Every structure is written in structure tokens, then in C-alpha cells.
Amino acid sequence: MKFSTSLIAFGMAAATAAMPQPRVDKPVGKWFDRYVVIVFENNNKDVTFGHPYWYNLTEMGMVLGDFHGTTHPSQPNYITMISNTIAGGVFDDADHNTTQMSLIDLFEPAGITWRAYMEGYTPLSNGGCNPISEDDETLYVRKHNPFMSFDNIRNNTKRCRNIVNAEQHFENDVALGADAPMYMFITPNLDNDAHNTNVSYAAPALQHYVDTMLNNADFMKNTMILITFDENDIYSPKYFGTDNNIYSVLLGNDTIQCYNCNDQQYYNHFSQVVTIEQNWGLDYIPQPDGSEEGWDQWWLPFGLLRNDGQDICASSPCDFFN
Ligand SMILES: *[C@@H]1O[C@H](CO)[C@@H](O)[C@H](O)[C@H]1NC(C)=O
């Protein structure tokens, strides 16, 4: 395949006597060639596993049964999904601008394409980043869009063009099949992500994303989808003080070693970063001051991708509720 593509490229270049462009091969992942994450809000895992649609997905994929939000409240959880510290003092839900680096700084030199899909988000007319805190009509909030906090993304129009309105772009991008972005981050609006609602309300929104992807075999080739939450429902008295344990399920039968199975290793949102770094052979995310403080060195990649001989699938029957 690669050989014949090169031949065609060479033939065309020769015919037009143009300088052939160097052919950049797509980086090939160790476990997956595309990573998709969809992030929901503020629910305890017993509630989520207890809902029929969300439970149904556990039978189609691999449950990460001991997955934790990194912290509270929302925003720093999102930051830790794409970076290596709770960057630049982003410990609350207020707007912050940070000089920290992120996965994006690793993706671009490696040729890993990316896009962030934000429901209800309106970029500036030139595609630049719109730093508004919230849009009361569309229920977009900046605190659920971690990319916006990084100066080297928010100040860079080219990068900003990869942060798009989900409603306008997600389906078209999935329809690109094999050519869809290799890293896709999806944030539903405050109703669809269960923040202002609950997991029953959010289920059809989730199903729309899941079905759009699963119905496209070219897109799903070597694709891994993580469905997760930012944090648990710490704000309800019932769960106050409990462990920050959340529903997280991986889908994609080309990439996970088993479905309807349960990986009981401890994970948190930094594990996403570690999984992505190790999948594409990327370095750790650098610290702007050159220090080695990065927390992406401390966690394991998702277990059933590690293929290290552990038969975690044998741990059924799955006990998701503990
Ligand atoms: C389970 O989820 C899949 C994917 O969205 C969907 O096609 C199927 O109808 C669902 N089944 C049930 C029983 O909810």
C-alpha cells in the first residue's frame, strides 16, 4: 500500500516536473491510531452504571472500574486530561491563562492531528479563540474547554482553528473516516453533559456521538473511545466526602483486548495523558521552566492496552458498583 502510494506520488511529480513534497507518514500508534474522549459531568459511578444506556456500553466495551477524577472542582480535571500538572494554578473554575504546555505541544511535531469539539461554542470570525467564560444561550462554558487556558493555544489562531463548534463539525469530521483527526476531545453543553441535568437526560446526547462513530467502520478502524466524567457528585450531601470514583468505559474492538470486561487498575485523568504519550511514543510534556515536575510520569496506561500478559478479562463477573 505504502509502496504504490509513493509510486503514484513519484509519477505525478515526474509528470509535472514539480518538486515532490516529502511524504509524511501518519504516525502509527502502539495500541490505537485515533483517540476520542467524551467528557460528562458530576455523577457518581453507581448512578451512571445503574442507567440502562450507560450500562449497555459496559457490555460493548472495557470498563475502567477504578477510574478517578483527579481533583475538584471541574476545571482542573479537564486541564489534567491534556497536561502534566494542574497547570499554572488552575485549581478552581475561574478563567485562567497559563504558560504551561500540553499534549498539543507533543502532537504537532509528531504529526498527530487533533480537534476539540465544544457544543455551543462560537469561535471568533477568523477562527481565533473566543475566550468568553460562558454563553448562557448555548450552555457553553470555558471551564469545560481546557484548551482555552493555555496561552500557546489561545494566542495562536492556527491552533485555535482546531477548537470548533461540535454541532457544526463533529459529524462531518467522522464522515472523513480514516482521515478524521487522530485526537478528538468532545465537551457536550451543560445540559447534554449532565451538569445541569442527569445521566438520563445526557444518554441520548451520548448515544448520538457513539452511534455516529460506531456506524462508520472506516472511522472506527484502530479507534479507541473513552467515555468519562470530570469528577463525581461531590456536591450532593449524599456523596460529600466520598472517593472521586467515576464511570469510565473504553469502546473500540480493534484496540481493546476484550469487551464486557473490567480493568480494575487505579486510573485518573493523568492516565489519559500517559496512555496517549506511550501509544505514540511521545516524550513527557515539558515544563516551561525545564523542571521535571510533570505528573505524566507517575501513572500507568490503560491496562488492557498494555498487553503485558495480565489476564484482567478473567476478573468477571464485573463488580462496577464498588
Ligand atoms: C446500546 O448502545 C448501542 C450504541 O449506542 C446502541 O446501538 C444500542 O441500541 C444500545 N442498546 C440498548 C439496549 O440500549
Ligand SMILES: *[C@@H]1O[C@H](CO)[C@@H](O)[C@H](O)[C@H]1NC(C)=O
Ligand atoms: C465489540 O464486539 C462485540 C462482539 O461482536 C459486540 O457485542 C460489541 O458491541 C462490540 N463493541 C463495539 C463498541 O463495537
Ligand SMILES: *[C@@H]1O[C@H](CO)[C@@H](O)[C@H](O)[C@H]1NC(C)=O
Ligand atoms: C486571558 O487572556 C485573554 C486573551 O487571550 C484575555 O481576554 C483574558 O482577560 C485573560 N484572562 C485572564 C484571567 O487573565
Ligand SMILES: *[C@@H]1O[C@H](CO)[C@@H](O)[C@H](O)[C@H]1NC(C)=O
Ligand atoms: C498570551 O496572551 C496573554 C493575554 O492576552 C498574554 O498575557 C501572554 O503574554 C500571551 N502569551 C503568549 C505566549 O503569547
Ligand SMILES: *[C@@H]1O[C@H](CO)[C@@H](O)[C@H](O)[C@H]1NC(C)=O
Ligand atoms: C432526570 O431529569 C429528568 C428531567 O430532565 C427527570 O424527568 C428525571 O426524573 C431525572 N431522573 C433522575 C434519575 O433523576
